[in-house]
Amino acid sequence: MAVLSKQVAVPKSGFSPIPVIDMSDPESKHALVKACEDFGFFKVINHGISAELVSVLEHETVEFFSLPKSEKTLVAGYPFGYGNSKIGRNGDVGWVEYLLMNANLDSGSGPLFPSLLKSPGTFRNALEEYTISVRKMTCDVLEMIIDGLGIKPRNTLSKLVSDQNTDSILRLNHYPPCPLINKKTNCGKNVIGFGEHTDPQIISVLRSNNTSGLQINLTDGSWVSVPPDHSSFFFNVGDSLQVRLIS
Known part of the structure; x- marks a missing residue:
């Protein structure tokens, strides 16, 4: 995943420490x-989202993606529903399958996949408990950013996420084994799960x-890997917020 922002230079070795924000410390807003x-x-870290909840959702997600493809495609659609390989109408091709839903599951625009x-x-x-918890955490993060920037009102950004008619989306990705990859011959080494974006x-x-697999792109053009962490959440600054930060 490419990240556009005012990024710091890193050693040519590719090592890049990911900033860690402790949500339990109000002073973390500056960091x-x-x-x-x-x-x-x-x-x-210390985000308050139950590890048990995450485990249940992960188990149910694995169950869905374990279904035969013929069954999963019954809930294919655009923009919401099951998708495979092609990501969006622009053809961002990757070796991935996914389930895309409106973060407001009561909106009526989500797939009927649970059946x-x-x-x-x-x-x-x-899904409902997870989206509620993640939306709250996201609102807390956005309000800490606003506090750190000294902007009023405090919910300038978080209201876009907490609003009942939010356009936030929930995406579940699954990267199945790729038959094009042969570790012995190094064949298919350039296969990408989710394309650069x-x-x-x-x-x-x-x-x-x-x-592992997630990478971010730095201003010097190098890609660095983000070590996976099952107990934490990662945040990526989007283009809309970047405009605000550098304006």
Whole structure:
């Protein structure tokens, strides 16, 4: 994932410490603003989201992506629903399948995918709890940024996420084994899971399941890997917020 922002230079070795923001410390707002301005990417700890909730959602997500492709494509659609390989209408091709939903699951615009599962109620409940928790955490982060910038009112950005009619989306990605990759012959080494891109939104929230692969692009053109962390959340400054930070 490419990150556009006023990023700091890093050693040519490729090592780049990801800024860590402690949500339990109100004074972290200053480090948070600096991370946004200098790096465009940061990790959040002590975020208050239940590890048990995350585990349940991950289990249900794995169950969905384990379904036969013929069943998953029953809930394919645009913009919401199941998708495979092609990401959007611009053809950002990658070796990935995904499930895209409106963050407001009661909006009526989401797929009817739970009907395909053994326990649709469990999946939907986990999704609802997860989206509520992540939206709250995101609002807290955005309000800390606003505090750090000295902007009033405090909900200048967070209201765009907390609003009932928010256009926030929830995306579940799955990267299945790729038959084009052969470790012995190094064949298919350039296969990409999710293509290089920037995010047009205000901010993006990412979570990994301890699988490596995420990279960010620095101003010198180098790509550095982001070590996975199952217990934390990563935030990527989107193009819209970047405009505000550098204006």
